[in-house]
Amino acid sequence: MEHASAPARERRQLLRCLPDGDSEQTCQRCLRLGKICVFSEARGRAKDKSRQSNTKIKEVEKRINDIYSLLQDKVAHGNVAQAPASTNTEGTFMPVAFPTQGVDHGVNLGQFDHKSPAVFPPTPASMNMDTYANDNPDVISKGLLSIPEAQKLVQVFKQDYWQYCLLPPPLDQDLSTMRSERPQLLLAVLMVAAQRNVTLQRALTREYRENLAKRTLVEPKKDVDLLQGLVTYFTWYCNSPDISGHQLNIYATLSTTLANDLNLGSIVLSQTKTASWLENCRLLAAIYLLSSTTTMAIRKPVSMPYNSAIRTCCQALRAAGEHPSDLYLVQLIQFRRCLEEINGTFQYDVVDGRRPSLEVVDISLNAFERTIREIGHSGPPDGHVFSHHIRLAEHHAIVYLHEVVLHIPPPVTQMPAGPKAEPSDQALVAKYTSLLQRCLQEAKSYLNLYLSMSTRQVELHTQIEKCYMSYMIIVLLKLAFNSFNGTPDDPFPLRKYCNVSQYFQSFADVYKGRALGSQGYEKTNLPDTMMGFHDKLLKIKNWYDRIECFNQAEDMKVLKDMSPLNFEDILTNELMLNDFDWSSMDFGSFDMATSWE
Incomplete structure (x- = not known):
């Protein structure tokens, strides 16, 4: 405590008063008590131990980083011996030597690049460092794949799957470009190309799902790359070893939700016609087709209706035709639109409403079947990569048409039939029998x-x-x-x-x-x-x-x-x-x- 009577030059330094015969200056209290004031320099408040600990940790990390940088500089100048080459042959996979969070997932790794210098363990700072555009280290930096193996998988995708892909990635982009600009699409491409290696595909799928959950729920960061990766993954989701039918509706809904969050439809309608615009058109059309087809198959409400943006996409893809799947995508959307019109005409999913009777469905039935046949015949000729896909889609649409008509009440089986039945009832039974026969015939044609x-x-x-x-x-x-x-x-x-x-x-x-x-x-x-x-x-x-x-x-x-x-x-x-x-x-x-x- 400072004393008011202490000398001004010493007041800030006064710590306490103690008897001391050597001092000539006294305060009032000491003077009254007959004591001599003792002045000493005030000390600062003791620092928080936790802050001291954090400071020490930062200093240690800084020293480690300095040592790491020094070692890397020596490696770059050839002063450090290279690591011994692995005996594994190229293209083989070796098991991970380190578990993740205490659990060994059994992930298979590829051969490391033996021509590269020795790789030192990551430092505390470098582990939090992001090298590429995405906010997380990718599967290559994590060690699931080496760069040569990733390049090989990308090449497999381009050779075997590119022309069948609803959303084909650009062929002119190399691995480094995709890692920096399209990390989620690259991960989906690697998953598709790794279908022949179930262990590797499961590891990549696990990594992709974690990234998807993080970027949509934990730390939302939604962009076109995330949506492109989801569509590519969803396209070949059926061949995943861990496929679950319960997740089909989730992926369909998620893809449409992301498209709406990114205002993809507005971008398609307002953006100038460039290469990126055509890519967005292809993306939106693929989302509509995948989501609507999936929800129809599992009898769930359609999450993305047909609108002017999708119509613009179809017109653009039909005019461009740059990729083999462009016209196929447009043709499948035409089939899908026809099925939606069938639902509306026959009030398939309407709970309350006027439905056409079975006696007057012939005109609409024949008109829809003729339209479906015309769409099928407008596709690629026999021998085209998508010719058998179109034939399957045509049979599917015909079966769907007859199945919807068969749901029209009243039940024919409750009506009288036989010699005593009315002629109108006999005609109705005959018509119902014909519908069943046609539906069964087309279904068998598809299966055969x-x-x-x-x-x-x-x-x-x-x-x-x-x-x-x-x-x-x-x-x-x-x-x-x-x-x-x-x-x-x-x-x-x-x-x-x-x-x-x-x-x-x-x-x-x-x-x-x-x-x-x-x-x-x-x-x-x-x-x-x-x-x-x-x-x-x-x-x-x-x-x-x-x-x-x-x-x-x-x-x-x-x-x-x-x-x-x-x-x-x-x-x-x-x-x-x-x-x-x-x-x-x-x-x-x-x-x-x-x-x-």
């Missing part, structure tokens, strides 16, 4: 075409074709579960004609033959995926054979909500023979991750 395809063609099928295939399986089951058997004069045992068990067995055999390279089939590059489909189809076949004794549905309307999702939910209820709910018929025909555990 799929069975006749080569292994390579099936490998290149995207999420679009897998949604079509899932839908065909559901339609076949719907027809088999329908109790309509024709009339006494003209019997039509629908379940017998469907041949459900035979088709499932044929598909299972084909997938197994492709996986093993047996039975005259070319061996696939995706054996794990093919065997997963084989096991799935056998499970569905065995389930169908067990429940064949169930009472069939009264009409197709009861089976409306069946969709290729959550098939495992009904496996737990299949023994409830007296309380079988048709509305719970929800199949995940390609849910390989959890259905069969």
Whole structure:
């Protein structure tokens, strides 16, 4: 405490007063007490120990960084010996020697670049340093892949998948450019190209999902690169070893949400026509097609309706035609638009509303079928890379048309039939029988075409074709579960004609033959995926054979909500023979991750 009577020059330094005979200056208190004032220099407040500790840590890190920089400078001038070369041959994968967060994920690494100088462990500062445009170190800097291996995978993608890709990356961009400008798209490209190595693909998929979650939820950073990577990943998501049907709707909704957040539609309508503008058009069109096709297959509401921006995209892609998939993308969108018009015309998903009766559907039915055929014939000629894709889409649209019409009430099976029936009722039964026959015929045409395809063609099928295939399986089951058997004069045992068990067995055999390279089939590059489909189809076949004794549905309307999702939910209820709910018929025909555990 300072004393008011202390000398001015010493007042700031007065710490305490103690008797001292050597001092000639005294304060009033000391004078009154007869003591001598002792003045000493005031000391500063003691520093916080935690701050001292942080300062010491920073000093240590600075010294380590200085040493690290010095060593790197010596390496650059050739003063440090290079690390011994690995004995692994190029292209092989060696296991990770260090676990991540205490857990060894079993990720396979590639050969490091032996011509590069010795690589020293990262310093505390360098571990937080971002080399590229993205905010996180990529799979190369983390050690999942070496640069030569990443370059090789990019080359595989360009050779095998580029011309089939709905959103093709530019061919003129090398690995370093994609790492700095399109890191998320690069990661998706690496995942697609690594399908032949399941272990590596799982590691890349895990890394991609973590980045996607971080950039959309934890630290939102949404850009076109993130959306391009998501679309590329979603396109070939069907061939992932960890595919889950429950995530299909999530990816479809997420892609449309990101497109809306980035105002992609407004950009397409307002941006000048440049190379980047055409790329945005292709991106928006691919999002619309993937999301709408997926939501239709799993019987979920459409998250992105057709609008003027998508129409502008189709016009631009049709005029440009720079990539083989541009016209294919436009043609599939035309099929998709036709299906939406079918839903509107026949009020398919309308709960309350006036629906056309079965007696007057012929005109609309014939008009839609003629339109679908015209769209199919306007596509590429036979022998084109997308010719069989277009044929599958055409059969799918015809089947969808007839299936929607079959849901129109009233149920024909409750109407009188036979010699005593009214002529109008007999005509109605005959019309319903014809619709069932046409629907079954087109469904079988699709399945037979799929069975006749080569292994390579099936490998290149995207999420679009897998949604079509899932839908065909559901339609076949719907027809088999329908109790309509024709009339006494003209019997039509629908379940017998469907041949459900035979088709499932044929598909299972084909997938197994492709996986093993047996039975005259070319061996696939995706054996794990093919065997997963084989096991799935056998499970569905065995389930169908067990429940064949169930009472069939009264009409197709009861089976409306069946969709290729959550098939495992009904496996737990299949023994409830007296309380079988048709509305719970929800199949995940390609849910390989959890259905069969």
